[in-house]
Amino acid sequence: MGELQIKGKLAKEASRFLALASTKQKNTALLEMSSGLIANYETILAENEKDVLTAKQNGTPETMLDRLRLTKERIFEIANGVKQIADLPDPIAQVDGMFQNEAGLTIGKKRVPLGVIGIIYESRPNVTVDAASLCFKAGNAVILRGGSEAIHSNLALVSILQQAVQHASFPKTVIQLVEDTSREVAKELMCLNEYLDVLIPRGGAGLIQSVLQTATVPVIETGTGNCHVYIDANADFDMATRILVNAKTSRPSVCNACETLLIHEAVAEELLPLIEKELSPFDVELRADDKARAFLSRAIPATQKDFETEFLDFILAIKVVTNVEDAISHINQYGTGHSEAIVTNDYFTGLKFQNEVDAAAVYINASTRFTDGFEFGFGAEIGISTQKLHARGPMGLQELTSTKYIIFGEGQIR
Amino acid sequence: MGELQIKGKLAKEASRFLALASTKQKNTALLEMSSGLIANYETILAENEKDVLTAKQNGTPETMLDRLRLTKERIFEIANGVKQIADLPDPIAQVDGMFQNEAGLTIGKKRVPLGVIGIIYESRPNVTVDAASLCFKAGNAVILRGGSEAIHSNLALVSILQQAVQHASFPKTVIQLVEDTSREVAKELMCLNEYLDVLIPRGGAGLIQSVLQTATVPVIETGTGNCHVYIDANADFDMATRILVNAKTSRPSVCNACETLLIHEAVAEELLPLIEKELSPFDVELRADDKARAFLSRAIPATQKDFETEFLDFILAIKVVTNVEDAISHINQYGTGHSEAIVTNDYFTGLKFQNEVDAAAVYINASTRFTDGFEFGFGAEIGISTQKLHARGPMGLQELTSTKYIIFGEGQIR
Incomplete structure (x- = not known):
């Protein structure tokens, strides 16, 4: 034997x-x-x-x-x-x-x-x-x-x-x-x-x-997390920026870190420059689609591959979407079913996102970084099942x- | 595609x-x-x-x-x-x-x-x-x-x-x-x-x-069931026979049917002839170990393979065991983790069997045939997970x- x-x-x-x-x-x-x-x-x-x-x-x-x-x-x-x-x-x-x-x-x-x-x-x-x-x-x-x-x-x-x-x-x-x-x-x-x-x-x-x-x-x-933060047209700008920066930079090497930012087209022009500014102290590389790059000074073009990738690094993919349906559909196509977040002030948009996104943990107005056995109060964690x-x-x-x-x-x- | x-x-x-x-x-x-x-x-x-x-x-x-x-x-x-x-x-x-x-x-x-x-x-x-x-x-x-x-x-x-x-x-x-x-x-x-x-x-x-x-x-x-009925030294003979006959003959082609009878040596001599008699109208073929064959008139010798087999037919393997530990150990070795039953009047032996047998459903004093979504009151069944x-x-x-x-x-x- x-x-x-x-x-x-x-x-x-x-x-x-x-x-x-x-x-x-x-x-x-x-x-x-x-x-x-x-x-x-x-x-x-x-x-x-x-x-x-x-x-x-x-x-x-x-x-x-x-x-x-x-x-x-x-x-x-x-x-x-x-x-x-x-x-x-x-x-x-x-x-x-x-x-x-x-x-x-x-x-x-x-x-x-x-x-x-x-x-x-x-x-x-x-x-x-x-x-x-x-x-x-x-x-x-x-x-x-x-x-x-x-x-x-x-x-x-x-x-x-x-x-x-x-x-x-x-x-x-x-x-x-x-x-x-x-x-x-x-x-x-x-x-x-x-x-x-x-x-x-x-x-x-x-x-x-x-x-x-x-x-x-x-x-x-366990553990593969291509996680998204979606910022809705009706989001609070401060909250949106705070959640995104936390989800991306607080510990980029872990599976509940954000890899892609989806942002509603109605707020992209105003909000993307603010986000770029807040991310700059962390030296985050931005890989954005054409619509988003119009409002960013240092972004390089994103490829399809970027939206599929769990970077586990100081890299963020960015895509402008036309509405919440568009965000949900992107996430359900590219996500790994780990943790997904929406930032919105709109009751119905929040619930729609939470109902329709297919993932282990779906957040309204909080960072994806909370998906964790200790944070959830289980006192232990053997891993995160996807x-x-x-x-x-x-x-x-x-x-x-x-x-x-x-x-x-x-x-x-x- | x-x-x-x-x-x-x-x-x-x-x-x-x-x-x-x-x-x-x-x-x-x-x-x-x-x-x-x-x-x-x-x-x-x-x-x-x-x-x-x-x-x-x-x-x-x-x-x-x-x-x-x-x-x-x-x-x-x-x-x-x-x-x-x-x-x-x-x-x-x-x-x-x-x-x-x-x-x-x-x-x-x-x-x-x-x-x-x-x-x-x-x-x-x-x-x-x-x-x-x-x-x-x-x-x-x-x-x-x-x-x-x-x-x-x-x-x-x-x-x-x-x-x-x-x-x-x-x-x-x-x-x-x-x-x-x-x-x-x-x-x-x-x-x-x-x-x-x-x-x-x-x-x-x-x-x-x-x-x-x-x-x-x-x-x-789903569904593979090499199920056992163990008759303890302290079993009620009528109940034991009734449960065994039901588990073996009420529908032999299904996964919760009994395939092997384990019987305590203290009751084998008295009980096996009764069981043989009750099974005879159903024309059940008996494949028994040497100890059991001494008390049976029509049994053929059981092979190791018989104890491993889900017959799904009017065939019953029989083995005499020395105690409940012996029965548990046989079941944990040969069983498929489906349904297992003990017939006993002894409180501690019943609980010991239920605690130590490793299976989806462990019965004290009832037929294995109850393992079923409808019988359990679920109103439906897609299968039985083993x-x-x-x-x-x-x-x-x-x-x-x-x-x-x-x-x-x-x-x-x-």
Whole structure:
């Protein structure tokens, strides 16, 4: 048997154990994980240094190095995140409504773990701990497959987490790391139907696409956000500018950042110069259609490709639209179904936009940047689903569970 | 563009229209569908006769012919089913709880259609109408791909449904049938990610497996049921026999029928002869392990394969187990996660079984045959999900929907 067959089988067994653990047992283990990370931060730093060094030698750019690099502060932050997960309510074993059917059976829908969750991700080692602790709290065994760039960091982190769960009397196989980071083994993980209940890719569009194309296990698609802000003819100029600037510049590298501004033709002439001015301190490159460029001094022409692209950078595509229908139709064509916002003072236009735009989160008069498990008050986030099956939008603990019908009979037959 | 590209694009457009339709508009269309089927039953019968004739010429066995064959009564039943769907509550636009987050945003989770649903199924033409009307009520456009054996029946049915929705002012493309029934086009449908939001296969294990292996669009796995009845040492003999006989013989060809009997060793000697006697009028073939065969007169030896098989026939595998743990472990190894039952008088054994068996529906003292959307009171059923993602167990209208976060702001930025 290969590594994955063995790990899959162990994970399935461990998941049966974990599914029956009490909230108290699970929280004890989470607190052990948190203190284990803090107690061993120097080991983690030393292992992380190896990864960073290799990455440097391979000429990895600084932005990527930054994702990979751990510091004492970051490790403490990560450990604190695990502690917070211990504090969250346990979704498991809640029964959402119980009823009696015509035959007199008492039927309840009980929340249960998904079972074994696979996570495929890239260079950020914090995902190792975040994902493992969230899956654990929701009663799931996890098989982690991080990037080869972070292998030393991930091995160190998982080893600490495994020791912690063992201290709390769990089998260490509730959390496992795939040590062979080859593409072949990644593909094998995507098709490990016998043992995996779901696979969640976390990373860039390339990773997500590759998983969608290859996986035979159920996948939750996360994170691609080609988000729009539409400024209506009836918008408040200050509010519109504030929301757009926030959505574009507060953190351009994340999936809920704005990539395209759609602006009603009635206000383009007056508002676009103001927006250009407000964006200039952030050095945002503007790629605009011809109508918009007439009112902008530094914009370059936008191509069709620009409207399709999630820049994740200080770049903004701009298009002038004739009305809200035009904006909705553009978004439904080019958007990735993540987060979309309208700025308007008009009641009916706002509702129309919210009803007709097909996305996980549709905002009236607020920044797209709020689409986030913490901002929504879930206390945690495993990712943001852009698919319509199972979960849509920010996914917290609840989204890492399934249900089981429990039926109490008295000898009924059909 | 090929047939599917065109149909996919049209379905997506139609789904935007349908998503905004009122409950009244949708119900009017459903009633038109129902009366259209009744008014045109002779046309349907004539087209169905062509399919049946071809099937006969191809030497199709009678059980398969029966699945394919429509009668006036069946058509009226199908039409009545559509009428019942009109009577069901509309799941769309319900908002499950609205709350304010720390930033003061008002956030609601609104139920919305999935969008475009693909259904791949085999020879039963009633699925064409059932699936189309359920998807329609939940606001989804549907692309149906039935078997080549039923193509004339399906073309006639879909044409009638399309006329009906047009009478009610919907685009006829809310319901479409794939006319090219080749395997290549079926595969293309499984990978129509640009237009399909979900694919639901309905049929035998072969079809489901082929879809799981090939599909790149999200799939809801349905219907494979290797179900068990476990009779505990503390069971009531009458109840145990009644439940087992019902689960095995009331309709062996369906997915919630029992395939394997697990029986506690303490009661095997006394109870197995009684069970054999009660099953004998139904001519059930018994395939038993050695321990069980000692107490049975007509059983043949069971192989490992028998315990893995969904017979869908008057065949029962039998195994003697030493305790409830043994039964649970057998079920979790061989079961397909559909429906499992224990017969016991012991409180703790019943709960242990229900907690530890990993399946969509776990019964204490009732027949597995109750796992069904109608029996559960959902008023409809698109299938029974055996996966853990999105939906588990009988799927009604609610399971054909997704959600969208609607956020009302007052200019908030992050």
